Amino acid sequence: MSDSYLQGLFAERIGGRLYGKTTAVYKFEKIKRAKRAALAAHPDTEILDLGVGEPDEMAFTEVVECLHAEARLPANRGYADNGDAVLKSAAARYLDRVCGVPGINPETEVIHSIGSKAALAILPAALINPGDYVLMTTPGYPVFGTHAHYYGGLVHQMPLTEANGFLPDMEAVPSAALQRAKVLVLNYPNNPTGASASPAFFARVVEFAQRHRLVVIHDAAYAALVFEGAPLSFLATPGAKEVGVELHSTSKSFNMTGWRCGFVAGNELLVRAYGDVKDNTDSGQFLAIQHAAAYCFDHPEITRQIAAKYSRRMDGLVEVLKAAGFQARKPRGSFFLYVRAPRAARDPGGRRLEFATAEAVSQWLITEKLISTVPWDDAGPALRFSVTFLAKDPADERRVLTELGRRLGDVHFEF
Ligand SMILES: Cc1ncc(COP(=O)(O)O)c(C=O)c1O
Structure with a gap:
């Protein structure tokens, strides 16, 4: 059977006219x-x-009950757009109380996400022009890089190995990539290596980002799942808010994988740019879900x-x-x-x-x-x-x- 004309219409970024034909x-x-x-x-x-x-358990009963109560409120029924004050305030409190990051302005420095994956898919649209480089770690969670490619960007992969303690050697990035690099994407505790960052490493990241004029995106999807001590937020690093944002999620920390809710916080200009693209991408997570997530961020004992x-x-x-x-x-x-x-x-x-x-x-x-x-x-x-x-x-x-x-x-x- 000959191909439908549709076969010729796919964008090159997903394979063009060969889309769907690969046997890989x-x-x-x-x-x-x-x-x-x-x-x-x-x-x-x-x-x-x-x-x-992903977690093997359901969200905690009190969170499901919170969702139930919130879902019954007529005020929560409509488009949430970039969200109301409830999750933003809870996120700022959470960053302060749990992550030791005081002073996040909930009005200007936080916007919810429909999960960190969605935020990682949105942010490249705000930052990547054709030919721009993104510095990422390998092995790693590839979503930011996939979307950067969609916009004509290039990814330089920094290997995570036992020898480097699964922390990338930023100084080893070749100057050709570094000169065209705009964004550094990190994720700690890390998927898949399980490695954690340290305040000293994050301090080096801030210094590196300032020296090379980079945006830092820290994907903190597992940040709260620590076995001793307190979670380590990139935003707790002096100067971090001048260079980047951090992504938090309820998926792993609160057993809410399918609920699709998290937040992006940090640099005001970057948060605003994320919000502008987000506003043209989705119409916001259901407010009842956002409010149940806010309940969680106020209950870190979960x-x-x-x-x-x-x-x-x-x-x-x-x-x-x-x-x-x-x-x-x-x-x-x-x-x-x-x-x-x-x-x-x-x-x-x-x-x-x-x-x-x-x-x-x-x-x-x-x-x-x-x-x-x-x-x-x-x-x-x-x-x-x-x-x-x-x-x-x-x-x-x-x-x-x-x-x-x-x-x-x-x-x-x-x-
Ligand atoms: C490193 C990392 N970032 C982000 C995500 C996606 O998180 P969310 O469920 O908030 O979209 C995952 C999920 O596996 C992940 O491992």
């Missing part, structure tokens, strides 16, 4: 397919899903409970992976444990299997052991295990982790 299968689709195949081959065996990137659960699970996971030979170290936050992938595995029958990539390890784990992980080969082969696996209580968590240990126990991994 992307990583997350491969994982899904492998999971389906493993389940079909072993219908009676539980898949241990440590590949999930996040502390969630983080305590992840911390407990992380302790168990580290133990199990270490016993299997992995070099696992508990991160200071997030729900991700990122470990170097093995080069080979020897099974009880003495058969030795070599792995060329982390993706090959991940496929083997799901096919042979029904253990789902996310592989990363971007800066050396690594596997991401997430502690958001399904388990209904601490006893169930222990059962899942014991089973994980049992399945890995008869394999000898080589690193």
Whole structure:
């Protein structure tokens, strides 16, 4: 059958006339397919899903009740546009009380987002002209870079490795990219490495941004999920508000992934530019959802409970992976444990299997052991295990982790 004329109308940024014709299968689709195949081959065996990137639990009951009450109010029914004062004020209070960032003006320095992903998709429109460079980290969450490409921008990837403590070496950016760079995108605690930043690193970021006239976008989607101490906000760094904004989200910190609500805060001019593009992109998140999110930002003890659960699970996971030979170290936050992938595995029958990539390890784990992980080969082969696996209580968590240990126990991994 010949192509419809529609085939010739797609924009080059999504493949032009070849749109939809590629046979390449992307990583997350491969994982899904492998999971389906493993389940079909072993219908009676539980898949241990440590590949999930979102909370295993619902939002807390009081938050659902808050949403219910707010959804009944006629005043909340219409377009929210860039939001009313409720979430903005709660965000400013949250930054002050929880993140140690006083003095954020809720009227001019905060606007809600329909999740951080939406904010990362909107901000490039405000900043990127054709030929502009964005400095990003790899492995990482790619959304800002994808949209920067859509506007004709270019991405320079800074590798995150064990050797650099998963903090990018900004001074290693080649001068050709640096001269045309406009934006530096960071994310700590980091997906997928689980690494945390430090005040000293953020101070270097501010200095680097000022020296090279860069905007800093700090994606703080996991900022509140820390296992000890207080969350570290980029905005707490002296000078940060002069160079950037920070993105917070209720998705992970309050188990509200599907609710789609967060906020962008920081530099007034950048927040205004975000708001101007946002106003031409969406009509705002439902006010009832924004108000329930505001309730959360005034109740950080919810996040502390969630983080305590992840911390407990992380302790168990580290133990199990270490016993299997992995070099696992508990991160200071997030729900991700990122470990170097093995080069080979020897099974009880003495058969030795070599792995060329982390993706090959991940496929083997799901096919042979029904253990789902996310592989990363971007800066050396690594596997991401997430502690958001399904388990209904601490006893169930222990059962899942014991089973994980049992399945890995008869394999000898080589690193
Ligand atoms: C680093 C990072 N940023 C942003 C997001 C998206 O967050 P939200 O649900 O607020 O859009 C994710 C979700 O996986 C993430 O890992």
